[in-house]
Structure formats: C-alpha cells, structure tokens
Amino acid sequence: MTLLAILLGTLVAGIGSVWLAAWLSFGVISRYTQHMLSLAAGALLATAFLHLLPEAFESGIEAHALFMTLLLGLVFFFLLDKAELWHHGHEHNHQHGHHSAGHLHAEEDHPSHAHHTHTPSRGPVGQWAVLAGDSVHCFGDGILIASAFMADMHLGWLAALAVLAHEVPHHVGDLVVLREGSGNRQAAVLKVSMAGAITALGGAVGYVLVDALHDGLPYFLVVASSSFVYVALADLIPQLQKRLTARETAAQVMWLALGMGMVMLVSAFVHTH
Template identity: 30%
Template structure:
C-alpha cells in the first residue's frame, strides 16, 4: 500500500505543478502558445479515449460485470455535465459584469479547485486498481490539465489579479488534486467497493470531457494540414495509453 501512496502523491504533485506552465506559456510568443494548445488538446482527446477504452472500462467490467457498471458510466457522464453546467468550470461560460471582474476570478478559482479535487479522486482511485491504470489516468489528466491551466491563468489576469497573485492562487487551486487523491486512498481503504464504483464513473467523465468539450474545439480547425496533425496527435495519445497497457504490467 505504501507504493500506491507514493505513486499517487507523486502523480498529483506533477499534475499540480502543471499550473506553473501558465506563466511560462504567457511569457512566450502568443502564436507559439496557441500551437502548443492545439496539439495538447488533440493529445488529451486521444489519451482520454485511450485510457477509457484500453484501461478503465476493461478493469471496471472485470471487477464487476453487473448492470451497476454501465449505470456508473452513465452517472459519470451526468455528473460531469452537471459540474460544467452549474459550477462553470469551463471558463468561457463565466459571465463578465463590466468593471466588476474580481468576483469572476474568484468564481473561476472555486470551480477550478473543485475540478482539480475530482482529478485527484480519479488518479487516486485508479492507482488503487493497479499501477498501469493509475499511470494511464495520470497522463490523460495531465494532458488535459496543461491547456486548462494556461486558460485559468489568463482568466485570473483578466480579472485583475497581479501575475504573482494569479500564479499562486492558480497553484493553490491545482494543489487540491492532492487533497482529492488522499481522500480517494483513504476511502479505498475503508470502503472496498469504492474503486469498483469510481472506475466506471471516471470512464464516463472522460467520455464526456473528450467528446463534449475537447472534440468540438478540434472541429473549429478546418485547415486540412492542421486536421491531419490533429489526427496524428490523437493517435499518439491513444498510442501512449496502449504502451502503458503493454509495458506497464
């Protein structure tokens, strides 16, 4: 169990540190940042779908082949839909009220903190199943987290935060992933059925995130060459998940 704790905490610390990429990215050329996000979103789509269909769903059905598993998958989709709908963690849906922009920044932080807490739950629960499943979920979350944290940082700057304040508040919100991971590990020790429930919930969440949020972003790009790059990046994301499956056991 000690190795599970070490792997989980190490993974969520890496994910939390991704928030610092925001200030690095915004200090670079804007066009370069957009190119990086363009590729990163495509990688995240491949990684999320790959993790779902190569790791999470096979493990979920292997541990529980009853109707409870598909029910949890559907519940995961609905839970993430409600999070997006009511907690406004997708920042482009946060309303701006003229000059009163500071509240927008704090609402963004609360929503992002909850999102990161859930990321920690997903990573911790995945490591309870096996090291390869935990590693695959960490990669999928990280690839999705990097472009999101860049956006988070931009929202805070737009809300009137100083660069230093935006960076540290953003990092604090990201660090809630550690709290989520610890919660998952403790719950897994106390409730034996916890990993069986959280795996299909995670799968449903990834299906929703990749299919509802990220794929529509990719459809905004119409150029044939960039569309080909998107396909290749999606393939690389899926390939990473397959490599973890083949060599991580």
C-alpha cells in the same frame, strides 16, 4: 509502518505524476500549444475507454449497473457544466450569450495563428468536471495502492510506480484544459496537484476500510471515466470540427492519435511489468 509507506507511495504517485505531466506539457512540448487540445482529447478518451472502463468491467459487477453509473455520471457532469456556464454568464453579462455558451479555444503562441482563435472563450470550461473526475479517480488509485501495500510492501511500491506512470498522460490533458480555461499555468498545476493529493486520502481511508471500499472501486473508475469522456466530447472535440486545410486537419488527427498512443503504450508497459 505500513500506513507511512502507503502515504508516501500515494503522494509520489498522485502529486509526482502531476509534476511530471507539467514538465512535459509546459516544457518539452509547450512549443506545440496549438495542438495540445487534440493531444488532451486523445489522452482523456484513451484513459477512459482503454484503461478505466475495462478495469471496471473486469470486476464482475453487472454491466447494466456500470453502464447506468456511466450514464448518470455523464448527466451529472453536463449539469455541472451548465451550472458553471450560468455562473460564468452572470459574472460576464457584457459578453454575447452565444459566445459565453461556446467552447473554449486554444490560445496561440504566435500572432500568425490569431485567425484560428478570434472567438472569445467561455472561460473555465470543463474545469470542475476535470477536477471532480480526477479527484474520484485519484481516490480510487489510493485504494488500489493501499490494497497492494497491505498485501506486500514490494508490491505496494510497484503499484505506486504503475499508478504514477499511467496517470501522466491524462494529467497532461487535465493541465491543458485548466490552463486554457484560466490562462494561468501555476494555478493549473496547483489545482491538479490538489486533486492528485486525494490519492493519499484514498490510501489512508483504504488502509482502514480496504475490504469495504474495494468492492466499490469499479464504480469510482466508471465515474472518473464519465468525466473524462464528457470533457473530451463536449469541450475538446467540438473545437476540432472547424473548417481547416487538409494539412491542419492531418496535424489535428496526428496529435489526437498521439494522445491515445501515449496512454496505450504506458498501459501496455504497466501490464507487462
């Protein structure tokens, strides 16, 4: 009975948060597509620095070990991105090298914005980094939910709802990155949903090995953080550095702050309930 509850709770948290994020990013706020990458960058950075890393460091594990994990994670995702670029470059050898090595550009919904997006994108930039980090993060969430259910059924459902709530803002960012890389909304939702389903795997494994895995949870959190930091700083933020008018720059900053604010508000709500 406990295992069934864990599986249901982790699926609700893992996949439910993706679908809710998809409804938000592709429905309610889809008209603001040109600003979504700013929002995504803010959400990913805030998730890493205000939620995952503080939780990891509160575990009592030596800071040096966690910082080393963060550094190795950043290097790993850099190398993963380079391998992705190399593969992409060989598949599209007719494109100019300096364009295929550049950063992705958001597609605009209106022709009037075309002058902002004339540079070719490099394709599926950062997708594997996002999915790998998301999978690790979701696996860790599954262990957390399993631990809560094994302590108390009521606490388990509260933990599942808390995970669902705090996953939505950064899943919005994930979906934007994947959609801009592939241009396919359904494929983006499917890929992130598959990563979200890893939450159930984490819950099942946690049910069997909860004590052993719980000790490694801070490292899972740091590795997930490294993927979000890398994608935000290497793939998203550089696009915000282009020369714009003061009004356009203010809009970028506002959406970046909005992404951070979403995560801060949800985290504050979760920790007070």
